[in-house]
Amino acid sequence: MIEIRQLRKVYPARGGGREVVAVDGVDLDVGAGEIYGVLGRSGAGKSTLIRCVNLLERPTSGSVVVDGQNMTALNARQLRAARRRIGMVFQHFNLLSSRTVAGNVALPLEIAGVPRRERIRRVGELLELVGLSEKGRAYPAQLSGGQRQRVAIARALAGRPRVLLSDEATSALDSQTTAEILDLLRDLSRQLGLTILLITHELEVVKRICDSAAVMAAGKILESGRVADLLARPDSALARAAFPLDGTGREGSHVVDVVVRGAQADQPLVATLARRFDLDVNILSASVRTIGGQTVGRLRLELPGRGTANTTAALAYLAENGLIVGDGPTTDVSQVLADDQPVPEEAGRVESRVAPTGPEVDG
Amino acid sequence: MNDLIQNGTLWEATQETLYMVGLSTLFTVLGGIPLGVVLALSDRGGFATRLLGRLLGTIVNIGRSLPFIILMIAIIPFTRAVVGTSIGPEAAVVPLAVGAIPFFARLVEAAVRGVDPGLVEAATAMGARTHHVVLKVLLPEALPGLIRGLTVTVVALVGYSAMAGVIGGGGLGDLAVRYGYQRFETDVMIVTVVLLIILVHLIQMLGDATAKRLDRR
Numbered sequence: 001m002i003e004i005r006q007l008r009k010v011y012p013a014r015g016g017g018r019e020v021v022a023v024d025g026v027d028l029d030v031g032a033g034e035i036y037g038v039l040g041r042s043g044a045g046k047s048t049l050i051r052c053v054n055l056l057e058r059p060t061s062g063s064v065v066v067d068g069q070n071m072t073a074l075n076a077r078q079l080r081a082a083r084r085r086i087g088m089v090f091q092h093f094n095l096l097s098s099r100t101v102a103g104n105v106a107l108p109l110e111i112a113g114v115p116r117r118e119r120i121r122r123v124g125e126l127l128e129l130v131g132l133s134e135k136g137r138a139y140p141a142q143l144s145g146g147q148r149q150r151v152a153i154a155r156a157l158a159g160r161p162r163v164l165l166s167d168e169a170t171s172a173l174d175s176q177t178t179a180e181i182l183d184l185l186r187d188l189s190r191q192l193g194l195t196i197l198l199i200t201h202e203l204e205v206v207k208r209i210c211d212s213a214a215v216m217a218a219g220k221i222l223e224s225g226r227v228a229d230l231l232a233r234p235d236s237a238l239a240r241a242a243f244p245l246d247g248t249g250r251e252g253s254h255v256v257d258v259v260v261r262g263a264q265a266d267q268p269l270v271a272t273l274a275r276r277f278d279l280d281v282n283i284l285s286a287s288v289r290t291i292g293g294q295t296v297g298r299l300r301l302e303l304p305g306r307g308t309a310n311t312t313a314a315l316a317y318l319a320e321n322g323l324i325v326g327d328g329p330t331t332d333v334s335q336v337l338a339d340d341q342p343v344p345e346e347a348g349r350v351e352s353r354v355a356p357t358g359p360e361v362d363g
Numbered sequence: 364m365n366d367l368i369q370n371g372t373l374w375e376a377t378q379e380t381l382y383m384v385g386l387s388t389l390f391t392v393l394g395g396i397p398l399g400v401v402l403a404l405s406d407r408g409g410f411a412t413r414l415l416g417r418l419l420g421t422i423v424n425i426g427r428s429l430p431f432i433i434l435m436i437a438i439i440p441f442t443r444a445v446v447g448t449s450i451g452p453e454a455a456v457v458p459l460a461v462g463a464i465p466f467f468a469r470l471v472e473a474a475v476r477g478v479d480p481g482l483v484e485a486a487t488a489m490g491a492r493t494h495h496v497v498l499k500v501l502l503p504e505a506l507p508g509l510i511r512g513l514t515v516t517v518v519a520l521v522g523y524s525a526m527a528g529v530i531g532g533g534g535l536g537d538l539a540v541r542y543g544y545q546r547f548e549t550d551v552m553i554v555t556v557v558l559l560i561i562l563v564h565l566i567q568m569l570g571d572a573t574a575k576r577l578d579r580r
Contacts, residue, residue, distance in 0.1 A: 098579055141580055
């Protein structure tokens with residue numbers, strides 16, 4: 001549904017500064033009906049990336065194809081028509097304070113030239129869809145943050161788009177409200193066959209609703225794929241962030257990270273290693289979560305005696321049984337992921353290239 | 364003083380002031396809003412739009428740097444061409460509007476620039492054209508600010524209209540000069556000043572109340 005190829009966005013140098021490469025050669029494929037999350041810290045370039053999809057930002061080079069249409073090749077009139085088929089929601093909701101809830105939802109319909117009678121009918125439908133039928137006459141200032149985002153979602157869906165872009169839609173909301181909005185987005189995606197591309201700095205968003213995800217830093221995609229697959233990869237930054245593992249083990253021991261999925265999670269793994277290979281296996285840390293209906297766990301195990309026959313045999317056993325094995329403590333890639341700082345509004349627009357440093361994500 | 368009240372001169376002068384201020388306000392709104400919007404939007408457009416913005420900005424600055432009394436006299440030929448005369452309240456409306464349009468346009472520009480750019484972005488993402496953005500987003504969102512700017516402008520017009528009296532515009536200012544100043548009738552001077560104070564107060568109160576009622580933020 002969305003195909004992004006070799007996308008680059010360079011902001012020219014301004015006021016004595018250097019030029020800024022906000023998006024640096026990104027490829028991204030979002031399938032129809034999929035919820036795709038781009039995760040990264042503020043300044044990673046994700047805000048620019050999502051704005052390149054509906055050409056709020058014109059890419060410096062590369063192509064963006066949405067629903068078979070090459071966005072960069074459209075003329076002004078075609079672009080406006082294409083934008084009407086792409087909904088967008090924002091971190092700060094961007095509702096008109098001068099209009100009621102119903103008036104805000106009607107705005108895209110007015111712009112599209114929908115007749116008044118049809119507009120009123122459609123606004124009623126949309127407000128019902130997001131559970132705000134009673135609030136049509138209220139003004140945005142009278143609503144809570146979660147309600148405002150619902151209004152913004154209803155507005156974004158007014159033109160029956162096949163694609164919804166979500167720019168940090170839950171970042172200004174508390175965790176309870178975030179969960180409600182995410183569930184609404186997931187339900188709408190299922191119900192309407194809507195494809196959603198969202199950007200976020202919150203790991204929770206990806207874990208809760210995304211089918212696929214990409215991790216972005218310094219304008220580049222570090223890894224991408226289905227969330228379940230990424231989590232099973234020992235070298236995945238997403239997995240490391242989702243399942244934070246500590247512990248470095250003692251000198252001379254062999255430390256491995258093990259991933260268990262689905263039925264494997266029910267096997268007595270540590271006991272098996274101890275019995276079959278006569279090893280005093282030590283669990284340094286472990287983390288088990290259910291994501292996308294699948295139980296996934298990561299364990300960091302310490303096997304005594306690096307390079308001994310028993311340890312080598314145990315590692316071979318783990319590898320054979322599809323318990324994917326990675327080496328233990330390495331550089332912590334999860335630093336490329338989000339911290340819980342809200343994204344400053346302006347920082348989202350002009351992204352910097354500074355390599356991110358910051359606290360590790362708490363899964 | 365009592366004569367002036369009884370023979371209706373005072374009332375007539377008040378009506379003339381209201382007429383001058385009212386009509387020039389109308390033209391100021393009609394001219395100032397489009398001008399202000401163009402000034403606010405011009406730096407987002409292409410080369411031609413930006414050039415137009417620069418040009419209009421320069422004209423506005425020239426208009427605003429002329430003291431009103433000079434402007435009024437300088438455009439007498441223009442006034443005569445438009446109204447057919449340069450004397451009386453009708454004629455005074457022309458310099459009043461010409462003087463107030465650039466003033467109000469800058470206030471409109473500030474109010475429009477104060478609208479959250481996120482709203483423009485949202486409208487653009489909906490496939491809005493420029494006129495949609497202006498008419499459905501920028502002006503309605505800027506409305507409380509526009510009303511406050513207009514209040515300031517109308518109050519300034521009351522002051523200008525008193526000055527217009529000097530070159531035969533009529534109104535309260537004219538009365539104050541002819542009776543209060545030239546005939547040393549201090550009580551006339553005081554009454555006209557009190558009337559002007561009341562007028563300005565009423566305008567300010569009306570403006571504040573309207574802006575407050577329209578502000579849904």
